[in-house]
Amino acid sequence: MDLSFRFRRTERLKRRDEIRAVFNRGKGVTCPGAKLFCLENGLPHNRIAFTFGRKFGNAVQRNRARRVGREAYRHIRQSIKGGYDLVLLVYPGKDTFISRFEQLKTLFFKAGLFCLRV
Numbered sequence: 001m002d003l004s005f006r007f008r009r010t011e012r013l014k015r016r017d018e019i020r021a022v023f024n025r026g027k028g029v030t031c032p033g034a035k036l037f038c039l040e041n042g043l044p045h046n047r048i049a050f051t052f053g054r055k056f057g058n059a060v061q062r063n064r065a066r067r068v069g070r071e072a073y074r075h076i077r078q079s080i081k082g083g084y085d086l087v088l089l090v091y092p093g094k095d096t097f098i099s100r101f102e103q104l105k106t107l108f109f110k111a112g113l114f115c116l117r118v
Contacts, residue, residue, distance in 0.1 A: 007073070007074050010045065010047070011048060013047040013048055013049035013085055014049070018047075018085065019051070019087055021085075022085045025039055026039035026085070029110040029111045030110075031103055031107055032103075033090065033093045033094065034088060034091065034100075034103045034104075034107060035091075035107075036086060036088055036089075036104075036107035036110075037087040038085070038086050038113065039084065040084055041083060044082055046077065046085070047084075047085050048086040048087070049086070049087045049088070050066045050088050050090065051087060051088070051090070052065065052089070052090050053092065056090065056091070057092060064095065065095050068095055068096070068097055068100050069088060071097060071100075072097060072104050073104060075101065076104050076105060076108065079114060079115065080108050081113045081114075084113065088104075
């Protein structure tokens with residue numbers, strides 16, 4: 001496992017058909033303000049995409065929420081199982097690093113993806 005904190009291009013889920021497959025066939029878990037969909041991808045690492053509800057502010061607010069989400073994911077990814085495509089659907093509300101980090105911890109725990117690595 002790569003121990004650097006970089007968010008590499010291979011960790012991004014970009015293609016529309018791949019994101020749609022995670023929405024349609026993936027398992028979904030929710031917490032206040034966010035929903036996580038996950039689907040096994042057969043790769044040794046996870047790939048993630050950040051999406052937003054239809055009424056989530058303007059482009060500036062969406063881009064900031066995406067940056068905050070990526071940063072929170074970077075700090076938590078060493079503690080989750082690999083081999084999944086993940087889509088995080090974020091709804092309007094609190095958009096701080098701490099709140100996003102707590103949402104991700106809750107969602108990964110509910111999805112059964114948390115594993116404590118030493």
